[in-house]
Amino acid sequence: MLRAILKEAWISIASYKLRTFLTMLGIMIGVAAVVMMVSAGQAVQNRITQTFASMGSNLILIGPAELVSGGVRGGRGKPSVTVADVAALKTLKDVETSSYNMGAAVQAVYGSSNYGVSVRGTNPDFLNVNNWEIDDGIMFTDKDVKAAKPYVVIGQTIVDELFGLQNPIGKTLRLKGKPFTVIGTLKAKGDGLMGDDQDNIVIMPSTTLRQRLEGSDRPEFVNIAFVKATSEDKMESVAKRVEYMLRTRHRLKDGVKNDFTVRLMTEMVEKVRSVGFILSALLAAIASISLIVGSIGIMNMMLVSVTERTREIGTRKALGAPNSWIMAQFLAESILISFIGSFIGMVFGVVFSQIGGYIMNYDVPISIWSVIVSVTVAVVVGIVSGLMPALKAMRLNPIDALRYQ
Amino acid sequence: MAENKKVIEVKHVYKTYFMDGGTSQEVLKDINFTITSGEFVAIMGPSGSGKSTMMNILGCLDKPTSGKYILDGYNIDDKDDNELAKIRGKTIGFVFQNFNLMMKRTIADNVSLPLIYQNIGEKERYKRAVEMLKKVGLNGYQNRVPSQISGGMQQRVAIARALINNPAIIFADEPTGNLDSKTSDEIMDLFTELNQQGITIVLVTHEDDVADFATRMIKISDGHKVYDGLRKAYSKEKEIKC
Numbered sequence: 256m257l258r259a260i261l262k263e264a265w266i267s268i269a270s271y272k273l274r275t276f277l278t279m280l281g282i283m284i285g286v287a288a289v290v291m292m293v294s295a296g297q298a299v300q301n302r303i304t305q306t307f308a309s310m311g312s313n314l315i316l317i318g319p320a321e322l323v324s325g326g327v328r329g330g331r332g333k334p335s336v337t338v339a340d341v342a343a344l345k346t347l348k349d350v351e352t353s354s355y356n357m358g359a360a361v362q363a364v365y366g367s368s369n370y371g372v373s374v375r376g377t378n379p380d381f382l383n384v385n386n387w388e389i390d391d392g393i394m395f396t397d398k399d400v401k402a403a404k405p406y407v408v409i410g411q412t413i414v415d416e417l418f419g420l421q422n423p424i425g426k427t428l429r430l431k432g433k434p435f436t437v438i439g440t441l442k443a444k445g446d447g448l449m450g451d452d453q454d455n456i457v458i459m460p461s462t463t464l465r466q467r468l469e470g471s472d473r474p475e476f477v478n479i480a481f482v483k484a485t486s487e488d489k490m491e492s493v494a495k496r497v498e499y500m501l502r503t504r505h506r507l508k509d510g511v512k513n514d515f516t517v518r519l520m521t522e523m524v525e526k527v528r529s530v531g532f533i534l535s536a537l538l539a540a541i542a543s544i545s546l547i548v549g550s551i552g553i554m555n556m557m558l559v560s561v562t563e564r565t566r567e568i569g570t571r572k573a574l575g576a577p578n579s580w581i582m583a584q585f586l587a588e589s590i591l592i593s594f595i596g597s598f599i600g601m602v603f604g605v606v607f608s609q610i611g612g613y614i615m616n617y618d619v620p621i622s623i624w625s626v627i628v629s630v631t632v633a634v635v636v637g638i639v640s641g642l643m644p645a646l647k648a649m650r651l652n653p654i655d656a657l658r659y660q
Numbered sequence: 661m662a663e664n665k666k667v668i669e670v671k672h673v674y675k676t677y678f679m680d681g682g683t684s685q686e687v688l689k690d691i692n693f694t695i696t697s698g699e700f701v702a703i704m705g706p707s708g709s710g711k712s713t714m715m716n717i718l719g720c721l722d723k724p725t726s727g728k729y730i731l732d733g734y735n736i737d738d739k740d741d742n743e744l745a746k747i748r749g750k751t752i753g754f755v756f757q758n759f760n761l762m763m764k765r766t767i768a769d770n771v772s773l774p775l776i777y778q779n780i781g782e783k784e785r786y787k788r789a790v791e792m793l794k795k796v797g798l799n800g801y802q803n804r805v806p807s808q809i810s811g812g813m814q815q816r817v818a819i820a821r822a823l824i825n826n827p828a829i830i831f832a833d834e835p836t837g838n839l840d841s842k843t844s845d846e847i848m849d850l851f852t853e854l855n856q857q858g859i860t861i862v863l864v865t866h867e868d869d870v871a872d873f874a875t876r877m878i879k880i881s882d883g884h885k886v887y888d889g890l891r892k893a894y895s896k897e898k899e900i901k902c
């Protein structure tokens with residue numbers, strides 16, 4: 256019986272091709288828009304997650320205290336954490352390793368090429384903490400740090416920009432006119448969250464940075480320190496220990512505010528992800544307005560159809576059609592329209608989001624969500640917009656329907 | 661089928677239409693008659709006298725305001741919409757003045773439409789439609805659409821559709837009203853042939869030529885039955901005045 260109902264419904268909508276197509280178009284556009292928005296949202300969220308994963312997710316970041324005046328955040332305080340602090344943090348329980356960097360933006364020169372680079376002074380643990388890998392050559396050692404050797408390890412952008420096809424290992428590049436020997440290169444990481452180039456990086460021993468590049472003898476304060484917990488679930492407890500140790504080392508009395516801040520990478524990931532989620536939900540909500548418009552289109556078409564086919568309905572009833580059959584047929588017609596429309600819309604949505612992803616160089620997932628969304632939409636829209644017309648058809652009195660001209 | 665079996669019993673049937681605005685109109689007044697299996701009855705009467713109203717009640721499309729109607733043993737008053745639909749599908753065949761065919765569907769689809777509601781499969785429906793078309797003289801027309809054939813042929817298609825369920829009775833409201841006299845005679849010949857095969861036929865007409873094909877005549881005037889007897893024996897003088 257279901258087969259017969261579907262077939263009758265199919266033949267009916269197929270006999271008004273243009274009208275059916277135009278009505279479907281509304282649903283198609285709606286579903287395609289929702290699928291594209293959901294895909295875009297997911298692509299952005301994935302990008303965020305990947306970027307944080309490439310930075311290392313078990314990280315605890317320790318930076319200068321926030322300046323707060325009258326409850327308003329006012330930027331950053333002076334660096335307070337020293338290289339010695341970082342070394343001490345490494346001894347804490349559940350800490351895998353710790354590192355830090357001091358940064359400077361300078362012009363790097365090799366031969367006739369030059370390029371603005373971001374220089375970090377750090378220790379060998381920097382690689383492990385920040386998920387970097389050596390591509391070629393070697394990393395500097397703790398000994399090199401003690402001796403403030405003029406060694407640098409460079410990112411892929413600098414390899415490309417300064418050395419081109421040449422092998423940079425063993426070459427000497429100049430920073431602020433001073434010579435440094437390239438002893439290693441880093442594997443590429445790609446763009447960061449804000450589209451910043453993570454591979455534009457030169458790392459050198461922190462001592463080298465301070466003595467040779469900055470030429471200062473001020474205490475070894477770091478811009479930012481990293482502590483890597485042994486696992487993600489230990490991060491909270493490690494963060495507490497870090498805070499306790501730093502307060503002790505900085506001799507802060509009870510009641511005195513921290514002169515540093517401790518942040519968990521996971522918290523930051525969550526924050527950014529939830530913003531991303533709200534954003535993509537918002538986009539999907541806007542897109543679904545076009546779905547509502549589409550379903551109004553179906554309802555409108557079905558109402559016209561019921562009126563036009565009043566005689567047909569009367570005849571069917573006279574010939575023995577039960578009310579339930581009439582209702583089922585009209586409901587099936589609207590569900591078929593929205594189902595086919597949703598399916599085509601889903602295909603277009605997926606195809607367009609892939610093309611868009613390709614053009615914008617984003618990894619767009621083909622998600623099960625697009626399928627779930629479209630099928631649900633198809634059924635819900637079909638039923639909702641078909642119900643009123645179907646009830647109208649069902650309630651037609653056969654005598655009035657047969658008299659209708 | 662026993663010749664003397666009652667298929668229709670109408671007892672003290674009244675029909676009143678209630679219009680919006682509180683007015684009402686009594687269209688049928690105390691109608692009584694029985695029709696036995698195998699009869700060929702013409703219901704006649706002037707325009708607006710209540711013929712169609714009577715037919716709608718007989719065809720289970722409407723219920724009397726009061727009185728009793730028994731069709732093929734079923735008491736119609738206490739049936740709900742779905743039961744009435746079932747009775748229409750099983751025991752009644754309808755032929756309408758304006759054919760009421762689905763113009764975009766094939767003739768086979770039109771003829772076999774009532775079978776869908778009996779849950780009969782597609783192939784079987786087609787087969788029976790082709791057979792029924794032979795019976796009404798439209799052999800080979802199954803795959804055409806109604807717009808490709810003449811009005812007389814369309815009414816034959818409608819008759820084939822009315823016959824497809826092997827109904828006990830066929831109701832036809834002005835079946836020749838949209839046809840010229842020659843085509844109308846052909847359709848009436850077909851009804852006569854079907855009647856000779858044992859099908860009970862009740863038709864509404866106001867043309868004497870058409871009524872002549874029937875054996876019995878019931879005349880309604882202003883909602884009252886004014887004549888009920890042999891068509892041949894009818895004369896204006898025999899009408900009961902009310």
Ligand SMILES: Nc1ncnc2c1ncn2[C@@H]1O[C@H](COP(=O)(O)OP(=O)(O)OP(=O)(O)O)[C@@H](O)[C@H]1O
Nearest residue numbers: 677678685687705706707708709710711712713714
């Ligand atoms: N659904 C309805 N609602 C209200 N009044 C109706 C309805 N159907 C018919 N009537 C009225 O009932 C009366 C009888 O109508 P009916 O259609 O039965 O006449 P008829 O004998 O078939 O006439 P005709 O020969 O013109 O077809 C008419 O006055 C008509 O206006």
Ligand SMILES: [Mg+2]
Nearest residue numbers: 711712713833
């Ligand atoms: Mg009439």
